[in-house]
Amino acid sequence: MADQEQIHHPVEHQVEVDRPHLLPIYTNAFDRVFISIVLLVAIHLLWMRFLEAYLPLEIATIISLVVGYIIIRRG
Amino acid sequence: MRKTRTGWLLLAPSMIILFVVGIVPFIYVLYVGFFDWNLFSASREMNFTGVDNYRQLVFDPLFLDALWVTIRFTFFAVVSQLIIGFFLAQMLLRDFPGKSFFRTIHTIPLMIAPIAIGAIWRLLTIPGFGPVPFLLDRWFDFDFNIGTNASQAFLAIVIMDIWHWTPFVTLTMLAGLSALPVEPREAALVDGANGWQVFRYITLPQMQPVVLTVLFIRIMDGLRTVDEINMLTNGGGPGTSTRTVGIHIFRVVFPQTDYGYGSAMSLLTLYLTIVACWFLFVSLTQVRRR
Secondary structure: OHHHHHHHOOOOOOOOOOOOOOOOEOOOHHHHHHHHHHHHHHHHHHHHHHHOOOOOHHHHHHHHHHHHHHHHHHO | OHHHHHHHHHHHHHHHHHHHHHHHHHHHHHHHOOEEEOOOOOOOOEEEOOOHHHHHHOOOHHHHHHHHHHHHHHHHHHHHHHHHHHHHHHHHHOOOOOHHHHHHHHHHHHHOOHHHHHHHHHHHHOOOOOHHHHHHHHHHOOOOOOOOOHHHHHHHHHHHHHHHHHHHHHHHHHHHHHOOOOHHHHHHHHOOOOHHHHHHHHHHHHHHHHHHHHHHHHHHHHHOOOHHHHHHOOOOOOOOOOOOHHHHHHHHHOOOOOHHHHHHHHHHHHHHHHHHHHHHHHHHHOOEOO
16 A cells, blocks of 8 residues: 555656856865865954954854855855 | 674774874864963963964964965975975986995985984084085185075075985885886877977876875975974074974973963964865866866
8 A cells, every 4th residue: 555655656856956166176075164164264364364453353253154154055 | 784893993993092192182282272371370270362372373473474484495395305306216217327325325314313414404504614614615705604694594494404305205206106007108109209298298197196195295294394493593593584383383382381372373383284285185186167
């Protein structure tokens, strides 16, 4: 009975959509996490050096987290 | 399942050792980098300061100057070593009289401790005493003084590092060149390729993994060189012209006992080393997206 139900259900295929990528190289999940951490550190250091006198460091943290999320999701 | 468990059991000792000697000190340095900690102060306590050490770091002219010296030193030394090492390896592939003797003599600097290398070069270049300034003055009327001339001191540390580490590059390249298959080279020669074309399109692409390995090892070594430069130029002199990051960290951590700031500097150096190697690796090996 259960087999018959499965037969009647339509088969669902996972279609891989070729979304536009941000990075110019092929990456795996580890690469993307690594790039996000590297960017997080770089953004904070550069922010402290050049922008912290005008804007608080928390903005750099938010920007880094957003950039990291985008890279991990769509790298 | 049983096989997997046995595999993990066999791997466990190495992983535990790696964790204890690699990961734990790294986490500890990361932790200390967020504190103001002077072991010889009245309180001896670790005061949490957040990112203050890093904030101080990006404005510290001595650290930034040391970083620039280190980058220049590593660039000139590693590029020279790769070029000289590659040509020496090519030379050692061929037979010539005294080849074994030359190979033995050429490898000697590798066996000497870096601090002894620094001492040897100090004796060679010390003004008024060493044979190098004496002969340069006698033959070319050239005043060579690493005690007062910053450019000459920088040149001396680069030449010393090239002398010390080129044999390592040569031996590694020689192993790589000896292991290359001869068929592609012979086929190219039959097809009419000249020496340069064989080198550029056959030898160099085949040698890429070896060149990359040597490059990474030498960049990592170059960025953390301390002892031989400290010995040769007496702590990075004249002034701060040869003070590398390693020497700077040493001078901050030990005489000033500023462990928090020293940890922050060490971490930033590690960060730059990893990023430099990663960029190099990606740019030389990764396939670009269309």
